[in-house]
Amino acid sequence: MERNGEEMCDSSNCFPLQTMESAKLETVCIFGTGDFGRSLGLKLLQCGYSVVFGSRNPNSSNLIPKGAEILSHSEAAKKSAIIIIAIHREHYDFLTGLADVLKGKVLVDVSNNLKINQYPESNAEYLASLLPGCKVVKAFNTVSAWALQSGTLDASRQVFVCSDDAKAKEAVMEIARSLGLIPLDHGSLLAANEIENYPLQLFPMWRLPCYICAGFTVLIFLYCLVTEVFYPLATSKEDTSYLIVISIPNRVFPIVSLILLALVYLPGIIAAIIQLYKGTKYSRFPDWLDQWLLCRKQLGLVALAYAFLHAIYTLVMPIRYYVRWSVNSYLIAQIKSNNTYPLSNYYAWLSDSYVALGILGFFFYVLLGITSLPSVSNAVNWREFRFVQSKLGYLTLVLCTAHTLLYGGDRFIYGPFYRWYLPPAFVLSLIIPCAVLAMKFILIVPCLDQRITRIRQGWERKSKAANTDS
Incomplete structure (x- = not known):
């Protein structure tokens, strides 16, 4: 290994001729002629390596x-100091027969498993235990054969690399750079298990937001079904099942979107209350709150997706048969009664204000979503990012809440909208x-806001030293 520029291995175990300048001139050996091995070999050839x-x-x-x-495994191994093991773990046993040939060489483990934590130890650690005389490096397992064939332009270029030998790891990282990939040093071989689990994760940070969104969607949809379809059918034998296609979804989407947006900012408020109560920031939050805080970005993006659906559904309202029929019936009723209903300034203001706030x-909803993109967030400093996500985020919540309040108008107190004593669905979105x-x-009252700020700067209620310093 290497530390502070000094070589920490004896001369018999040092990696031969593996400086960054000479790595490209060496032949790279690949054990395995499957899809990944062939794709990686082709990419290496295109970048000037002998394979x-x-x-x-x-x-x-x-x-x-x-x-x-x-060539055969034994003959091929003799031609290179770097050997990429592109075979599955269950076939590693034959390598023990090549221990003498492989001694002192760099073995790059690129394997993945079928499920997370399938074995007690990582594949790379298992390979290192089989061949203790070799320098094992974990790398390239996050890159697919398809990505290599397509030039890695349409897939992630990041390659996680870990090893107990610093020179071997640097040589493999140099190969990754030559292939147009971005190697990330993950330390020793102890990190191999995490690296091997990474490609097997299926949207890990999206599961909780999706479960929450699905739960609220089902509940609100059933609620609307009861109040807008079952109620007319039970009380007046009126069939309004056609509302299931557009009208009810266009109630569900904005309601769930507003609830999810509020849930983005609720954990931060709970965290502030906990810190105020305990008088310190050095006490861990409950696990459920930690998980909630970590998935706020995903919650916000799911909420934005529902807001988009609401906007699209709203645009198609005028072309619906039911809406056109209602408008025509309203006009015919005025003609038959020879009575023109005058314009109501109250409802005109209410309608325009409701639309403007929406x-x-x-x-601002879209602005929040754009700012959360890595390419955008990396271009702003922390204060700018916090201003958009916090200040403008709360402004968005205020505008959307006001939009819903104006939509309700006088229906909050209008009896016919309370069917079976149940409030209209939009009331649920405001809670x-x-x-x-x-x-x-x-919490933004000056006395509380200043106390929270001091706590987050390290002040503790029970710390005399902190009180003295402050």
Whole structure:
């Protein structure tokens, strides 16, 4: 190993000729002629490396890239100091028979498992235990054969690399750079298990937000089904099942979107209350709150997706048969009664204000979503990012909540909208947002806001030293 520029291994175990300048001139050996091995070999050839494949049947494979050499495992290993093991873990046993040939060489483990934590130890650690005389490096397992064939332009270029030997790790990282990839040093071989689990994760940070979103969607949809379809059918035998296609979804989407937006800011308020209560920032939050805080970005993006659906569904309202029929019936009723209903300034103001607040709220919604993109967030400093996500985020919540309040108008107190004594669905969407805004308003009172700021700067209520320093 290498520390502070000094070599920490004896001369018999040092990596031969593996300086960054000479790594490109060496032949790279690949054990395995499967899809990944062939794709990686082709990419290496295109980048100027000499490639030799090690195979159990060197005379039977005609799929290897043109320009590469194929030999038996033993013969191929003798030609290179870097050997990429592109075979599955269950076939590692044959390598023990090549221990003498492989001694002192760099073995790059690129394997993955079928499920997370499938074995007690990582594949790389298992390989190192089989061949203690080799320098094992974990790398390239996050890159697919397809990504290599397509030039890695349409897939992640990041390659996680870990090893107990610093020179071997640096040599493999240099190869990754030569292939147009971005190597990330993850330390010693103890990190191999985490690296091997990474490609097997299926949207790990999206699970909780999706579960929450699905739960609220189902509950609100069933609630609307009861009040807008079952109620007319039970009380007046009126069939309004056609509302299931557009009208009810266009109630569900904005309601769930507003609730999710409020849930983005609720954990921060709970965290502030806990810190105020305990008088310190050095006490851990409950696990459920930690998980909630970590998935706020995903919650916000799911909420934005529902807001987009609401905007799209709203645009198609005028072309619906039911809406056109209602408008025509309204006009015919005026003609038959020879009575023109005058314009109501109250409802005109209410309607225009409701629409204007919805447009503004959606605009800031989109702005929040754009700012959360890595390419955008990396271009702003922390204060700018916090201003957008916090200050403008709460402004978005205020606008969307006001939009819903104006939509309700006098229907909050209009009896016919309370079917089976159940409030209209939009009332449900206001409970959490209004609670969040009320708590936030309390927390920004100067005396509480200053105390929270001091706590987050390290002040502790029970620390005499902290009190003296402050």
